[in-house]
Amino acid sequence: MPVESISASPLPGLYEVRLKGSRVLYASADGQYVVQGYMFQLKDGKPVNLTEQAERVGVSKLVNAIPVAETVVYPAIGETKSHITVFTDTTCPYCHKLHAEVPELNKRGIEVRYVAFPRQGLGSPGDEQLQAVWCSKDKKAAMDKMADGKEIKAAKCDNPVSRQFALGQSIGVNGTPAIVLADGQVIPGYQPARRLASWRSVLNNPVSSR
Structure with missing residues (x-):
């Protein structure tokens, strides 16, 4: 150990x-x-x-140490009250459902940071898709397309997908979406925006930047 x-x-x-x-x-x-x-x-x-x-x-130290530049960021609208980090997989239906609620989270002052977690492992279709997103010139636009069921061009580059996958495994993530609050609490599975925004762990933890 x-x-x-x-x-x-x-x-x-x-x-x-x-x-x-x-x-x-x-x-x-x-x-x-x-x-x-x-x-x-x-x-x-x-x-x-x-x-x-x-x-x-x-968990908080590890996840909040991920460089923001290596995530796909959806910033809060107006004052940024807190942030959540979401381990996601573009082949995951509940990840798409959560993605549809990102605008509501942003309106409530919560920044959303996506990190990659191909739930079927490295080399899986999800891994290939996530690499394509992270290698896109506009990662947000690529993520939006994938969440809408559209295709993007396959791409390869120096990307953090495998590192983020390993990090997720090290903190116990075994499925997607996995939502990590700023204080390190890990919430497995989909949660509606209204419920997430009302939790004390979200409200009492300011945004961190890396």
């Missing part, structure tokens, strides 16, 4: 072990015992999932 960092956990005698990617385990001080699972803290009588919070921090 590739270990990225080790730090003290909130529970005395137990250490937080962050693996490469976003996964978090716990270990004894001598390293002889490892615990896999969630750690909860009771606050005002309610359980708070500390492991999930720690894993979100890792």
